[in-house]
Amino acid sequence: MIQAKAPGKLYIAGEYAVTEPGYKSVLIAVDRFVTATIEDTDTECGSIHSKALHKDQVSFVRKEDKIVISDIDHAKQLKYITQAIEVFEQYVNSKNITLRHFNITIDSDLDDASGQKYGLGSSAAVLVSVLKALNEFYHMQLSxxxxxxxxVIANMKLQSLSSCGDIAVSVYTGWLVYSTFDHEWVKEQIITSTVDEVLIKNWPGLHIEPLQAPEHMKVLIGWTGSPASSHHLVSEVKRLKSDPNIxxxxxxxxxxxxEKLIQAFKTNHIEGVLDSIRKNREVIQYLDAFATVDIETPDLKKLCAIGEKYDGASKTSGAGGGDCGITIVKNDLNRENIYNEWSKNNIKPLRFSIYHGQ
Known part of the structure; x- marks a missing residue:
């Protein structure tokens, strides 16, 4: 039996801009995971069990290069799992390796106890955990x-709006600088080339760089309890692109x-980090002023105000519109003060740590 886990993520800076190739963002991996467990089976078909979706186990068979599951009603809910398997096995086939039957189980602690999403990138973590498990199962030793x-290939076959930064940090973990690739170029490559060929090529615009955080710096995470629709929010910002000035x-x-934030990290300059976080909030607020939906909601404004009250640098995380905000502090001195005041204002402190891999 093989187990592989992939962490959730939070954006620290560069939201929305990261949807454009070449524009940098900073993310963290958090110590909440999607876990894929895989084992051999002697039967003529495999099975998929998603505990995260509270679904019963379903069987699957292969038809050409597709995964076909026994319960059609569950097909949509399991699409990230089946798509990851399909893409991985296309690569396996290119290496003339015999496919094997297996049972795979997916479990997650990226949501709260009631099943509400924190906004930690569960779809990306599902893809990555399944691929990591298959990588071990087939002894591929992929980088x-x-x-x-x-x-990314699996994700792009299912949707097109994601920058895929959540995938990157789920794979690489820790602190990460990320800028996305030329999506149209990759889409064309997926259509015209084999999976093996697409992997070998350099992807224009893609930048993935680990970061080391300044000493003693802490990231505090607060959850508003109101889930955001990243798809809707990113679509709204896409509308704003029609005005090139804005x-x-x-x-x-x-x-x-x-760029200033990254430089502050590299020079261990925590005051520079705090200043850049505040400036990045102002940049998001500038965009928010032209949007028809709230990026920085009233609850997120409250979260930020409390963090700033105790000398932290605060902002929304990710698409905004709900979900999480962050406060970065120089040390632990005011952490409990911030957590306590968040709680009094119906903001749930998420006592997560940054995950730096196994």
């Missing part, structure tokens, strides 16, 4: 970059401040 690219100014400002 992190290949696992990332396989997950969106162009936003992109330039975001890149400038994210």
């Amino acid at each position: 992190n970059l290949y696992i990332y690219k396989l997950a 969106f162009g100014h936003f992109l330039k400002s975001s890149q400038l401040n994210v």
